[in-house]
Amino acid sequence: MARRSRTINLPAPYRRRIWLEPSRIANRAAYPFCLPFLQDDFELSFDRSITIIVGENGTGKSTFLEGIAVLAGYDEAGGGKGYMPVDHSKALEKMGGQLSSALRASWLPKITNGWFFRAESFFSVARYLDEVNLEFPDVPGGTPPDFLSHSHGEGFLRFFQERCQKQGIFIFDEPESALSPSRQIEFLKLMRRMDNSQNCQIIMATHSPVLMAYPNARLLRLTKYGLEPVTVEQTDHYKVMREFCDDPAGFVEAAIEE
Amino acid sequence: MGFAALYPSYALEPVTVEETDHYRVMREFCADPASFVEAAIEE
Numbered sequence: 001m002a003r004r005s006r007t008i009n010l011p012a013p014y015r016r017r018i019w020l021e022p023s024r025i026a027n028r029a030a031y032p033f034c035l036p037f038l039q040d041d042f043e044l045s046f047d048r049s050i051t052i053i054v055g056e057n058g059t060g061k062s063t064f065l066e067g068i069a070v071l072a073g074y075d076e077a078g079g080g081k082g083y084m085p086v087d088h089s090k091a092l093e094k095m096g097g098q099l100s101s102a103l104r105a106s107w108l109p110k111i112t113n114g115w116f117f118r119a120e121s122f123f124s125v126a127r128y129l130d131e132v133n134l135e136f137p138d139v140p141g142g143t144p145p146d147f148l149s150h151s152h153g154e155g156f157l158r159f160f161q162e163r164c165q166k167q168g169i170f171i172f173d174e175p176e177s178a179l180s181p182s183r184q185i186e187f188l189k190l191m192r193r194m195d196n197s198q199n200c201q202i203i204m205a206t207h208s209p210v211l212m213a214y215p216n217a218r219l220l221r222l223t224k225y226g227l228e229p230v231t232v233e234q235t236d237h238y239k240v241m242r243e244f245c246d247d248p249a250g251f252v253e254a255a256i257e258e
Numbered sequence: 259m260g261f262a263a264l265y266p267s268y269a270l271e272p273v274t275v276e277e278t279d280h281y282r283v284m285r286e287f288c289a290d291p292a293s294f295v296e297a298a299i300e301e
Contacts, residue, residue, distance in 0.1 A: 181283035185298045192299045210283075213291040232291045242288040248275045 007167045012049040012201040014111040014169055018068065019043035024102040032067075032099045035060040036224030044227055048218040049195050050202045052211070054235055055222035061205040062118075062173055064222070066096020068203060069116035069171045071105050078118040080163075111201070114168030117160070119177035157183060160190055167199035176208035184210045209238040 020042040025033045032038070037060060055061050066076040073081045076096035156178045164170055176184055191214050194200035206212060212219055213232045221230040232238050244251045275281050287294045 181280050181287075185283075188295060188299045209291065210287055210295070213287070213295045215292065215295060238288070238291070241284060245281070245285040245288045248281070 007199065008109055008111070010109060011198040012169075013046040013051075014107055014109065014201050015046055015068075015072070015105055015203075016108050017043060017045045017106045018071070019104055021102055021104050032060060032063045033102065035063065037222060037226045039226065042226065044220075046201070046203075046218070048216065049198070049200065050191065050214060050217035051204070052214065052217045052219045053203070053205045053222055053227070054207070054212055054219065054230065054237065055205075056236070059222045059224070061222055063096060063099055065116075065171055065173050065203065065205055067099030067103050068105075070097050070100035071103055072114065072116070072169055072171070073112050074114070074116040074171070076116075078116050080115045081112050111167065111169050113166055114170050114201075115163050116171045116173075117175060118173045119175065154183075157186055157190075160187065164190060164194055164200065167197075169201045169203070170194070172202065172204040172206075174206055175204065176206055176211055181210065184208060187211065188214055207237055209235065209241055212237070 020038055020040065022040045027033065053061055053064070069078075070076050156175070160175070175187060179187055188211065191202065191211075194202060195216065202217075204211070209232055212235060219230055219232065220227040221235065
């Protein structure tokens with residue numbers, strides 16, 4: 001008989017700290033271990049339920065999240081514990097798993113429920129969930145979730161709202177990619193509900209200033225020097241957006257001039 | 259039956275960037291991020 005996981009009566013954050021164990025790295029020159037921020041003394045403490053990571057493309061945010069996700073027991077392609085909906089056996093880039101082998105984590109307590117959301121694999125995961133429920137219509141609660149018949153943004157939101165209600169650790173890699181500004185506000189509301197429940201930990205990477213501005217989150221900027229606390233207003237993302245809003249036509253004209 | 263007849267509430271119309279909801283939301287947000295988010299997520 002399958003064991004039902006019970007809710008543990010301790011508040012998030014459950015993952016308290018992550019650090020690099022240099023002795024576990026076979027080849028320092030190989031990716032992902034050559035990422036500049038992965039110094040020997042690299043560590044990250046989680047002091048809030050919600051941690052938001054910002055940074056330019058190429059700094060290693062996604063690889064870092066993959067590493068965190070694999071360490072939590074999720075597939076690096078996305079999904080929850082035990083889900084392997086994406087066949088990436090022939091993928092050349094499977095970096096999160098490699099990175100996780102050199103990471104250590106402390107928990108209070110260890111939580112294995114949750115979800116690793118990646119925009120790029122959302123449709124594979126959603127299709128898998130739709131098909132599983134179609135194949136086994138008699139399973140309790142087995143109504144096909146039918147995520148894919150909705151618009152992109154609506155499917156995302158329904159998926160989040162359904163998956164993010166229970167205690168767990170939820171890792172989001174650029175959830176804004178399918179969300180219009182108004183849907184990003186809906187996503188912020190979901191974050192607020194998860195935050196208020198006190199039994200959800202969120203670790204998220206985003207390029208969206210709107211999501212970065214979630215109150216009471218720990219906002220960190222990833223650079224080649226490591227992770228540092230930052231305010232929304234200090235991020236390049238916000239500065240660019242504000243410049244654009246002041247004068248859209250002038251901004252674009254100047255930006256595309258070669 | 260044409261698209262407009264099938265979907266009477268949807269149509270394509272010329273618009274400027276400044277007239278879009280996307281831009282308006284972004285501009286409001288940029289003016290005061292913290293207050294904007296606090297007001298927007300109040301339920």
